[in-house]
Amino acid sequence: MKECLRRHRDLVQSLAVLGLIFSLAAVCSPRDWRTGGPLFLQADNLTNLLRVTTPVAMVALGMTLVILTGGIDLSVGSTLGLAAVVAALALAKWRWGGAAAIATAITVGGLVGLLNGALVALLRVPPFIITLASMIGIRGLARSWCNNENIGLRTAGDAAVRFVDTWSQKPFMIGLFAGLALLVAALLRGTVFGRYVRALGDNPTAAVYAGLPIKRVQLAVYGLTGLLAGLAGVLTAARTNTGNPNDGIAAELDVIAVVVMGGTALTGGRGGIAGTVIGALIVGILANILGLRNVDANSQLMLKAGIIVLAVVLQQRRAAR
Amino acid sequence: MKTAMPRSLFLLVAACLLAVLTGCDKPAATAAHQRLVIFSQCNNAEPYRAAQNQRFGELFGRHPELKFVIYDGQADAAKQISQIENAILQKPDLLIVAPFERNALSDVMGRAMAAGIPTICLERDIVQPNFTTFISSDNVAIGRLAGQFMVDLLTKKNGEARGNLVEITGMSGVQGAADRHRGAFEVLAKYPGIKVVHQATANWMQAEAMPRMEEALAANPRIDVVYAHNDPMAYGAYLVAKEKGRAKDIAFIGVDGLANEGAKYVAEGILAATFEYPLCVDKAVEIGIKLLEDKTFKPQPQYLLESRAITHP
Structure with a gap:
């Protein structure tokens, strides 16, 4: 009961930050010089913002579960790149249909995730090390499968063009994310699996003594994250009309930043999907308004750094009480 | 309520950061005129x-x-x-x-x-x-210029168009690298006396060109000319050759010719030549201003800009 109340209060606070950032963005937005209204609040801009945020936010759903178990997955950016390459290869080089190409790319992502999960569960090496290794290795695999080349989709036949046109549409990308967020939230809240995920990160020793199926839970969370990274790769390929083996470089850091901003503790056990969605929106709004104001890229990086540190400091205080 | 303070602190600092970095104090909009x-x-x-x-x-x-x-x-x-x-x-x-x-x-x-x-x-x-229009320069033409320069240089050095050549290429799969290679070899292919003794990619990076040049030097007792697809790679190759005491026997050729980079290396006698890769900016501004001032102006679909060699005076 107390935990439930606390979680609600955390969420309300996160929503307050979101509201504040949103209002600040609206106030600071450059004006449309024809109508005088803020560009930030234009429907077109808000949907642009949501779509840009989708791939990272989507992977963050899975990363939330991984972090809740006390783990981490550094390989998601490379997995995203690999899936983008697989989807593009299937469509452009092997001339598969859209459905087969998409399913294969997502499956490849899932397999990478399962491999991570299996190594973490069986070898008992820290997930940081396992997924650091796969981050490096999977990037190499992605580059070697496409021979270091970018695979263009716009001129690669009907199936490829249909795929690009459908999968890059705003309602599709945003809707897909919303659906998945609800699904993962339900999984975490309403199922035994969800309780195991939290229990594992909250107190690993107790989880062992309670006889929780730890290995299966680990396989599942890394596998799910791999699937989501695969899907994000497919969306990126559609959005950029290209399978680029360098897609998603450093995306793992953006993803982790979103999860942390959303109030999920890196030590595991505490946090949830609603927070992650809010975190993604905060990061998305920040990126959008800084872009609209054309703030220098290097200053943006420094600002990001400051905000992440603040979020984590706040976290620790919350956890300590 | 003990935690209320850090939260409000966070809000405050975040607000300040955002305000400072987005420049709330500055007039945001473009002046009407x-x-x-x-x-x-x-x-x-x-x-x-x-x-x-x-x-x-x-x-x-x-x-x-x-x-x-x-x-x-x-x-x-x-x-x-x-x-x-x-x-x-x-x-x-x-x-x-x-x-x-x-x-x-x-x-x-x-x-x-x-x-x-x-x-x-x-x-x-x-x-x-x-x-509306596409403004670019022609990498194949640059390659041809470089190829002809190397032919003339080897002819002067060895009495005829023969010698050993090392090529350090840009990133594979990038059109610019493919074109700079193709243009040069359209010319070089006519001279069977010129042999490519080593070919390696350094992905446009000086740091990657250095180990590739070390390998080339180790494998080849005689190298006459190094053709690198950009100036940083040519410079990296030069540094390695200099370290091994072999820079004096080799002519280094680069591409791009930026004022504070390749052009400077040529002036310092490090590179034998570099070939300007036009910034395309002057043409873009010229066409852009015309488009802005004259609504009826119809630009060509494409403007192809010429390169030029930068060599020792």
């Missing part, structure tokens, strides 16, 4: 691109009636697409795009055109002709 020119650069963090940005700033700076803004795509196609979406919202009077990737940027440039924004495609082409 000013016209807006947006340049979407694919990656500010490259010397060639930094030189472009600087030149644009100089030339557009002479037009107080224009507000000129550069967006930095940070070598990320998705980021550049999103920035162009932001640009479209602001309905600029002119949009200039140096696309990061030819497939990725094609669509969004089409949307800028559909929104009625004159759009200049700079230096790299895209898969669909979604631009």
Whole structure:
């Protein structure tokens, strides 16, 4: 009961930050010089913002579960790149249909995730090390499968063009994310699996003594994250009309930043999907308004750094009480 | 309530950061009489691109009636697409795009055109002709110039067109590298006396060219000329050869010829020659200003700019 109340209060606070950032963005937005209204609040801009945020936010759903178990997955950016390459290869080089190409790319992502999960569960090496290794290795695999080349989709036949046109549409990308967020939230809240995920990160020793199926839970969370990274790769390929083996470089850091901003503790056990969605929106709004104001890229990086540190400091205080 | 303080502190600091960095205090909008020119650069963090940005700033700076803004795509196609979406919202009077990737940027440039924004495609082409005009320079022609220069240089050195050549290539799969290779070898292929004794890719990077040149030197007792697809790689090759005491026997050829890079190396006697890869900026500004001033002006679909050799006086 107390935990439930606390979680609600955390969420309300996160929503307050979101509201504040949103209002600040609206106030600071450059004006449309024809109508005088803020560009930030234009429907077109808000949907642009949501779509840009989708791939990272989507992977963050899975990363939330991984972090809740006390783990981490550094390989998601490379997995995203690999899936983008697989989807593009299937469509452009092997001339598969859209459905087969998409399913294969997502499956490849899932397999990478399962491999991570299996190594973490069986070898008992820290997930940081396992997924650091796969981050490096999977990037190499992605580059070697496409021979270091970018695979263009716009001129690669009907199936490829249909795929690009459908999968890059705003309602599709945003809707897909919303659906998945609800699904993962339900999984975490309403199922035994969800309780195991939290229990594992909250107190690993107790989880062992309670006889929780730890290995299966680990396989599942890394596998799910791999699937989501695969899907994000497919969306990126559609959005950029290209399978680029360098897609998603450093995306793992953006993803982790979103999860942390959303109030999920890196030590595991505490946090949830609603927070992650809010975190993604905060990061998305920040990126959008800084872009609209054309703030220098290097200053943006420094600002990001400051905000992440603040979020984590706040976290620790919350956890300590 | 003990935690209320850090939270409010956080809010305060975040608000300040945002306010400072977004410059709430500055007037945000373009003055009504000013016209807006947006340049979407694919990656500010490259010397060639930094030189472009600087030149644009100089030339557009002479037009107080224009507000000129550069967006930095940070070598990320998705980021550049999103920035162009932001640009479209602001309905600029002119949009200039140096696309990061030819497939990725094609669509969004089409949307800028559909929104009625004159759009200049700079230096790299895209898969669909979604631009008002395309301004670029010709890497094959640059390759031919370099090839002919090497033929003349070897003829002068060895009495006839023969000698051992090392080629250090740019990133494989990039059109610029393929074209700089093709142009040079269209010329070199006519002279069977010129042998390619070593060929390696260094992905445009000086740091990668150095170990490749070490390998080339170890494998070949005699090298007459090194042809690198850009100046940093040529310079890296030179540094390694100098360390091994072999730089005096070898002529180093680069491409790009930036004033504070390749052109300087030539002036210092490090490179035998470099071939200017035009910034395309002067032409873009010339055409851009015409588009802004004369609504009836119809530019050519493409402008191809000439290179020139930079050699010792």
